[in-house]
Amino acid sequence: MSRAGGTWVGARVPRNEDARLLTGRAQFVEDVEPPGALHVAFVRSDLPAGRLRGLDVDRARAHPGVAGVFTAAELGPLCRPGAVLVPPPPIEGSVFHARTALPLVRDRIRHQGEALAMIVADSRYVAEDAAALVEADIEPLDPVVDLEGALDADAPRVHDDLPSNLAAHVRQTKGDYAAARERADLVLGRRFHYDRGIGGAIENRVVVADWDARADRLQVWDTTQAPIPVRNVVAAALGLSESQVRVIAPFVGGGFGPKIMFYAEEILVPWASMQLGRPVKWVEDRYENFFATTQERGQLHDSEIAVTREGRILGVRDTFMHDSGAYDPYGLTIPINTQCTLLGPYRVPNYESEFRVAFTNKPSVTPVRGAGRQHGVFVMERLLDLAARGVGLDPVEIRRRNVIGPDEFPYNHEILYQDFAPLRYDSGSYEEALEEAVRLVGYDKTFPRERERLQADGRAVGVGVVNYVEGTGIGPYEGARVTVEPSGTVRLATGVGTQGQGHFTSFAQIVADAIGVAPSDVRVVTGDTSEFHWGTGTFASRGAVVAGNAIHAAARAVREKILRHAGEALEVDPDDLELADGVARVKGAPEISVELGALALAANPLRGAVAPGTQPGLEATSYFGPPYGTTANGTHAIVVAVDPETAMVEILRYLVVHDCGTVINPMIVEGQIHGGVAAGIGNAFYEELVFDEYGGTSNASFMDYLLPTATDVPPIETAHIETPSPLNPLGTKGVGEGGAIPVAAAFAQAVEDALADIAPGLEILDIPLSPGRLFELLRAHPNSRPNSRPESSGGLS
Structure with a gap:
């Protein structure tokens, strides 16, 4: 395919990575099998709440093929609580109690699945057999299961x-809600409950570590979304410099x-490799994933809205409880x-x-696609x-009357967001997205006729x-x-990892756009700390915004170098050159060119004088940090x-009209939306973790926990x-989570309508x-209206 520079962004370019993924040539961490690798199994608590009085590991240590059995006692200074990964924003008057887990339980068990001991053996089979020989003396304690009672x-x-079990308390306000309530024509309140689920990635977590004592280097393969922070934490915990630790996050089968x-x-797997002098591997099984990996959030809201008789919002009050589980390592990101x-x-x-955040005897809650x-x-x-029903308006009409208009940006909501900056909307298309969704679904025209046709077979349609x-x-x-090589x-190279988002293609398109090559000619390396040393990770729908703009800046810098060198080589003004098809050529005279x-x-001479200040090669490194987050938006029907x-x-039918700013690749954006909607459908209708009265999970398998197919x-x-x-x-704006976020709300509205x-x-x-619900x-x-307290505070006055 031949294109001039500047036309790849926005093109439907097939994904570069799919050939490897679909033919089985892509490397995942589970594929990594260093020679002589040992394998890990963990002894985990079946009880959600208890006091560990003793562990008898003698039979496990004596089991043939076991290389090591480690408990909290063997960890020494390594057995300390982890850091809070994301501190909460400095909101005046807020309370936050940070509590994080030990690597292995020392005395107190706080949720089902907490690790008591680590078994390292010649194979996973041997490790599992040895784990079954460990005898734990646990005193059961009364669990905290119910969020409201916590x-x-x-x-x-x-x-x-x-x-108490209070983990945090935060209050934010704007305006005067009490005064708005007094002058409202309708005030109504309800109680809303949104329960827990799992991330459910197709690939569970895997860690492989190989300590090379001769080279004094540690190499770790990890199914992580944040390889650079993992490198930093591992190095600090194990007393190594960051340059001694290489973390590789290859293809990852879903992060979410x-x-x-x-x-x-x-930490434990690399530490074991250093202790035993052999590579060590751990693969989380599906059952473990229900306890050992963090989960989605449970929340209970008592909410109220005050509106005029015309349906204009005067104010909203929301008081809610958030279930943090046993620990709060991710700060207050989700409830914020x-x-x-x-x-x-x-x-x-x-x-x-x-909001109030409560500790409970359940696995910890951290961001899952949508993150609260x-x-x-x-x-x-x-x-x-509910307000539309109360004032006699159509649900679409009440939204029309309240959406922020295109001339009102930037729009400041006057409260603090999770990035420590005020909640400001940089730009958006709220009216346009709503009207386009209404048109596409045929809300006023074709849908009523279609509803009548479908209802003829006895189904209710909404x-x-x-x-x-x-x-x-x-x-x-x-x-x-970005580097142009002599070939x-x-x-x-960028520090973010990839978990299926299409980074290898969209990032390549940004580079190709700048320097006039095809995306297939751009070799993308992500998630390898030896290739790029600085960054944070792939989360919060930020890849195309933060990494994408760093890539854009580096590619533009390389473009300027190319034009300068090409101008010298061809003896023309750089402004008279264009880049296309892997060459720099004279505008209007493409036969005059240089590859x-x-x-x-x-640009990398082996002999001769080089002017002072000259940088060798066609290479540039750039960084990008936004002043505050962008805001994507959309409408679902x-x-x-x-x-x-x-x-x-x-x-x-399911329709999504979305605005993620500049679209780098429409096909990849659509794929992100499709995946998000699928997750949202599971969230809305299928997926729910069921806890018994003791805090144990009753449906910890895909036989009982339903995922949409x-x-x-x-x-x-x-x-x-x-x-x-x-x-x-x-x-650009982010697009990774928007498909999942509004599905439950749309689903509920449509079912009520039906x-x-x-x-x-x-x-x-x-x-x-x-x-069933x-x-x-x-x-x-x-005869009854479940979970609806507080009742409506009144009708139209």
Whole structure:
């Protein structure tokens, strides 16, 4: 394919990485098998709450093939709590109690699956057999399971050194909600519950470590979203310099947030390699993943909205509880996201938000795709649906009357976001996205006729339309290095890892755009700390924004070098040159040209004088850090059919109109949206962790924990709107999570709409809405209205 520079961004370029992925030639960490590698199995607690009184590991140590058995006692100074990875923003009056886990339990067990001992053996089979020989003497303790009861004065303590199970308390306000409430024509309040789930990546966590005593170097392969921070933590914990540790995150089979965390296994496996002088490997099995990997968030909201009789929002009040699980290693990122995202694309002049975070005897909660944004969107969109019903407006119309207009940017919501900056919307297309979704779904025209046709077979059919704003592209920074090699190949190295997002293609397009080569001629290296040393990681929908703009800056710097060297070689003004097809050529006279590879070779002379200040080669390294996060937005529309007898829901259509700023590759963006919607469908209707009264998980397998399959996810229709961000040169915004965030809200609205005649006034206030839960709601209606306290504070006055 022949293209001049400047035309690759925005093109539907097939993914460079797919040939390796689809033919089995891509390397994953599980594929790494150093000669002589030992294998790890962990002894984990079945009890969620207990006191470890003793561990008898003698039989395990004596088992044939066992190379080492390690407990907290053997770890020495390594057995200390981990750091809080993301400190909370400095919100005045807030309370935060940081509690993180030990690598191995020393005395107190705080959730099911906490590791008590590490077995290292010749094979995983031997390690598992030896693990079964370990006898743990555990005194059971009363568990904290119920979120609402966790903060009761007489609740058992998850952490004995704290006066209660309160992990954090944060309040943020704007305006005067109490005054707004007084002058409102309608005030209504409800209780909303959004429960837990797992990340559910196809590849579980894997760590391989190989200590080379002769070279004094440690090499670690890790299924992480943050290889550079992992290198830094491992080096510090093991007393090594960062240059002695190389962390490689090759292809990773899905990250979704939990793999941005730092886990004890990422310290223990390298430490064991250093202790035993052999490579060591650990592969998390699926059962372990339900306990040893962090989870999605459970929240309970008591929320209220005040509106005028015309449906204008005067204010919102939201008080919620957030379940942190046993520890809070990721600070307050998730509840802050909920608190901020609740405001959505709407004018909310008065806002009062307060949350309490509780420790419970459940696995820790850290970001999972959406990272608490789903909850905020669900609460606001549900409140708007209820308010529309209360003032007699159509759900779409009440949104029209409240969305922020295109002339109101930048829009400051006056509260603090997770990146420590005020919550400001840089740009957006809220009205346009809403109207386009309404048009595409045929809301006023074709859908009513289609509903009538489909209802003839006994199904109830409904439509839902909801909006969202997603904070994306937060700092602090990322970097990139672009190099033209003498072969003509272009090499790009960046510190972020890749977990399936298409980085190898979209990043290559940015480079190709700048220096006039095909994306297939750009070799992309990600997630290898020996290739690029600085950066933070892949999370918070930031790859295209932060890494993308660093890549753009480095590629533009290389472009300037190419033009300068080519001008000298061809004896023309650099302004008279263009870059295309791997050459620098004279505009209007393309036969006068020089190949980029020849320029790269000449730029690194072996003899002769070099002018002072000259940099060798065609290479540049650049960094980019945004002043604050960009805000992507969109509107989702869904059409569902409900069987009133079985409460089964079929999704007939799903549409997403989104704005992620400049679109680098529409096909990759659509893939990100499709994956996000699939996750959102699971979040809304299928996935729920079930805990028994003791805090144990009752459905820790894919036999019982339901993930949506290809038969459950419909074809997803997408439309792109491009409102470039003014905060970065490319104009990009994030897109990785927007597909997942508003699905539950759209789903609930559509199901209520479908059942409006069968169960008038039915309210869906809980997520996930499983068929069983919907069946219960239908059976109970209209005699009771579950989970709806506080009741509406009044009707129109």
